[in-house]
Amino acid sequence: MISGIGQFPSDQPDTPQTSRFVPSPLPSPTRNISGYAVDDLEITGISPKYGHRIVEIGVVKLDLDGNAISEDAVLRMAGSSN
Numbered sequence: 001m002i003s004g005i006g007q008f009p010s011d012q013p014d015t016p017q018t019s020r021f022v023p024s025p026l027p028s029p030t031r032n033i034s035g036y037a038v039d040d041l042e043i044t045g046i047s048p049k050y051g052h053r054i055v056e057i058g059v060v061k062l063d064l065d066g067n068a069i070s071e072d073a074v075l076r077m078a079g080s081s082n
Contacts, residue, residue, distance in 0.1 A: 035063040040073075 045052030
């Protein structure tokens with residue numbers, strides 16, 4: 001058994017034809033969190049080599065029911081170097 005991950009059932013021979021891995025349940029990721037964030041990145045293209053730039057970065061914080069708690073965005077001028 002690999003501790004914390006799962007185990008192979010011991011009632012079957014360990015052969016490639018019959019061996020089955022039984023995963024352990026994972027802990028709930030929502031147990032200790034109050035929400036999550038969604039990021040948005042607006043760009044003029046996909047290659048800085050061709051002068052493409054980041055135009056806007058946005059973040060929305062949501063509660064566990066999907067309601068927006070806060071949002072923020074930063075606009076950049078596409079041709080600027082900052």
